[in-house]
Amino acid sequence: MIVILKPHTPTPQVDEVLREIQRLGYEPRPIFGSEQTVVAAIGDERTHLTLESLSAMPQVERVVPVQKRHKLVSRESHPANSVLDIDGVLVGGSQFCVMAGPCSVESEEQLLSTARAVKAAGATILRGGAYKPRTSPYEFQGLGQEGLALLKLARKETGLKIITEVLSERHVEQVAEAADILQIGARNAQNYQLLIECARSGKPILLKRGLSERIEEWLLAAEYILAHGNSKVLFCERGIRTFETYTRNTLDLGAAAILKNESHLPVIIDPSQGCGRADLVSALCRGAAAVGADGILVEVHPNPKKALSDGQQQLDIEGFQSLMSGLEPILKALGRSL
Amino acid sequence: MIVILKPHTPTPQVDEVLREIQRLGYEPRPIFGSEQTVVAAIGDERTHLTLESLSAMPQVERVVPVQKRHKLVSRESHPANSVLDIDGVLVGGSQFCVMAGPCSVESEEQLLSTARAVKAAGATILRGGAYKPRTSPYEFQGLGQEGLALLKLARKETGLKIITEVLSERHVEQVAEAADILQIGARNAQNYQLLIECARSGKPILLKRGLSERIEEWLLAAEYILAHGNSKVLFCERGIRTFETYTRNTLDLGAAAILKNESHLPVIIDPSQGCGRADLVSALCRGAAAVGADGILVEVHPNPKKALSDGQQQLDIEGFQSLMSGLEPILKALGRSL
């Protein structure tokens, strides 16, 4: 860490800072500039206590961490890409992974017809919400266990792998029994107790970015999962909250490029939540492939205007087919296959 | 709801929208402008399905909700201020409530010395984190149950009421046993399963605002608690996430004024998290009182530079005393007492 002192701090007060740094187990190295003194504190920031509390001293202007705080998720710890094997579907390698399906599981017919159609168009993983986190307590909250049963049925009928969201530590077991990937939604992105519980299930976990979660915080949320013994994490960018009102969120496609630099784990893009408008989804999926994401998570519904949730952002079957045929030549140009 | 159609939508496509509105249980009333048609849909938006999925129809430009979605928390449902009785301490009436204490419970001595000092300076509720949600898995995570035991001891020794954070559905029972108010932190602000579980405990709940939670979403998160039978909710503004980097968060003092208009429930301001810098806390507390908040939640530590978490934003005892003496004349001018 580096401790920057206020201009013209007198020597006794510099010494006081040096003593505190030492007390916290670091070796202080002061550098005296013409106006300001800075102190480099030598020591592993990950195993020592933070020096940030020294900002409470009146002579300290600020404390600047040097080391990155994430370890297990970092590219340094694992230089090659991690390729996850989702019961036979590989994610993170040269294959581009398409996860598709309805926002909410609504009925057997809705789910199975969608599953068959997205499979035929090239998807390998079926998405569908059984437990739904809704902004208002008066909105449709998902079919719950009945939804999970329908997802299992769809898996059996089509062979598609299943991804669905977990909302509660108490649901982890039942969701893990039905799903191949546990999804952590944006609102629970820093619900560390839920992350730890999911980690313990041993299942692959798709970790969505929080509404205004910084990249560093997101890496550290994933670090919670790896630190609890589960290295099967997929990052999922799903739009961040900004001042813009034209779209529901602002999809941060650059985040995929950043994560591929910083981490070895696969990155998925969710353009449906990302913009909240069906008319932009295809363009954003092409963009996702081009910036280097490993896959997409797309909402598809047989009849979006009748959807029980988020109809405005779900593609219909035809829209999804057209998305897939537009994606193919770009993936080819990038040296990736579906 | 109001459904706005695209310019020059032909009659058959207008009719299609009218039929869908009817199918969803609303009575459609089209108004034909010179360029655009808008359709008012008569019906209770809170008991019917949303019309927002109609945005999936190509002729629909957008759907505008008319009714507010929150009911039980609204000022309309309960025109007078709700005054909560926290085991004898009243919050939401003419008394201004001061909650103070360390960010984390660290030791018996640290907690008790702080408790005695904040009580002597006028606080009535003691804060202190036993379970701490930390951005990195390698940071101090709180003393957990041992911290709860120390809080109970502090309550017994000083008579102060206790507020502490709940991180997990599984901790609700033990935290409810130790605390007079359950605190929901910013990262769990839309963790609805945790809100519901806390609601069921029957305890008063201080609901912090999420990092980038809109006022409407915050009201609806509180609505989850009231809809599950617990009306003892305190809103707590603790700073929102913006582009500014000078402070850790941007404290939205105006939110207190808004919530006092929209809701009957008490509003507390947390300036410590709100700005993340001890040097701004006093000014922000004065501001909190002036805009109409019902109380403050302030971090106080006997020796901030030795704090195990967030030392830079904790006041020392002297700083807290000075804050309290600066607050008094303003409260008096506002017709409020400590």
Add this chain to the structure above:
Amino acid sequence: MIVILKPHTPTPQVDEVLREIQRLGYEPRPIFGSEQTVVAAIGDERTHLTLESLSAMPQVERVVPVQKRHKLVSRESHPANSVLDIDGVLVGGSQFCVMAGPCSVESEEQLLSTARAVKAAGATILRGGAYKPRTSPYEFQGLGQEGLALLKLARKETGLKIITEVLSERHVEQVAEAADILQIGARNAQNYQLLIECARSGKPILLKRGLSERIEEWLLAAEYILAHGNSKVLFCERGIRTFETYTRNTLDLGAAAILKNESHLPVIIDPSQGCGRADLVSALCRGAAAVGADGILVEVHPNPKKALSDGQQQLDIEGFQSLMSGLEPILKALGRSL
């Protein structure tokens, strides 16, 4: 416009609103719901005064505009893509336009060596700042007129077209004399007097998005230029300001897709400003092409670590060549040429 009244507004106060709507030249059409009354106001919102001031009436909850406020820039007014002819270089058609060059013009050698290199790699337009808007008055402010002279020289030597920024109404004439495209920077994105002055020059104008400018505001800023008789506008997305600190800005690639829907004008992406880090530029350029942008604006410097401004985000020559060769197959897959 639609005027939404508060729940249970009594008839005389509804009538008062109707009278005000009429006074402002609209025809009011009230629809009485069970709880709330809404009033549709028939009339052209673009030629009448706004009704938003009616929000000042205590019985009015809010006023919702119906019509889009931009006209001349809209896709409706001009369904085909506008293809701009920049002295022989076409932008907005099937050709993908590459503008490249240094952040600041620093010297003849720096500029000419960059110009030759970017031309060889496929760029058709040379960028370079002569007047630089710098956050601090003590930073390098650009070479000014001397920089313009060097740009003219580079044009003569290489045949590349020139784009450079205008900071002041008083510089418009001299910049227009040297440049083929006038660039309006993010900080002047809503400096309407400068937009109008540039419009009058008759030159093509590249209009960068403001730091936190909404899409609608951006369309309307362009509308200022078209309404003053100049339809040669290029939109340029250059990153928006968000809470993220890993990158300098957050590049909103989705904005390109939105603008191609909403407007007939070309859209350029500036990934250098957009992320502020050279290591992300290539991936973002591929993303720009894939989401449908018409070109890119890239900072290239022969020796970025010696750059007088923004070295950290400038590609060196080799980096630019590698960017161009990575872009080619994607453009081909998209049916576009360089």
Add this chain to the structure above:
Amino acid sequence: MIVILKPHTPTPQVDEVLREIQRLGYEPRPIFGSEQTVVAAIGDERTHLTLESLSAMPQVERVVPVQKRHKLVSRESHPANSVLDIDGVLVGGSQFCVMAGPCSVESEEQLLSTARAVKAAGATILRGGAYKPRTSPYEFQGLGQEGLALLKLARKETGLKIITEVLSERHVEQVAEAADILQIGARNAQNYQLLIECARSGKPILLKRGLSERIEEWLLAAEYILAHGNSKVLFCERGIRTFETYTRNTLDLGAAAILKNESHLPVIIDPSQGCGRADLVSALCRGAAAVGADGILVEVHPNPKKALSDGQQQLDIEGFQSLMSGLEPILKALGRSL
């Protein structure tokens, strides 16, 4: 500055960085940690070129400035508060300054009746827009020179000092002739050419914060004015742009406390723009006084619902009187007078 190198950078590449630091005129002082090397660069950051371009070197992780970039506006350069004398009205001392008047100057009657009323209620400075920056080119753009003439008349009739906005370098002279304070609006907050031109007029300048301007950028924008020989600057916080949609902007009251720490110049709060809703203005003005602002800038209109611009956020006369009487006891408690 401090240059942080990537983990495990080998010695020759460290040396390369040291040479570059030396070339740029700083004295490099490397500190070798266990994993990472940091280099402190000794030298005045304000008179030397920035080292930030060194981030372009592959072995450099990031560059951290140490010194604050603002000088003349800083509290260090002028420890006492600057009290500006606006033709007899003192701002920045113990008196609290109230500036009030309509958003736009609309007519003689509108302006004079407002001027008389706000004076009677305690305002000393009259605000009113003659040149209005409007989001759409089709909206009312202000009365221009006719508006300036009316402001001069109001000054003569009432003795109130005048503040009005300057939009263009070309208007500075005429506005300076009519006004006692030149107002720079949010959209021109970083239009440095306009700032410099206004500085040269010698008039006091009220510098609004940009929509998403960081505190540091705002201080530096003011530094432009002082560096051009004019030290009569008033900061004006007017709300920042965030994700919240309940209010037009989010008023950052904490910014007033920050600026009073960082700078010697007066700070004014504009709650009308700050929230965009008349119903919150009074509470926010009380908050402004309590956090330590030196004054307020409030929009007042004799009949807001008939206002040509921003009626929803303007107080009527009665509302303003009530605001003033609510403010008085708080100012007294704070030891300030009107």
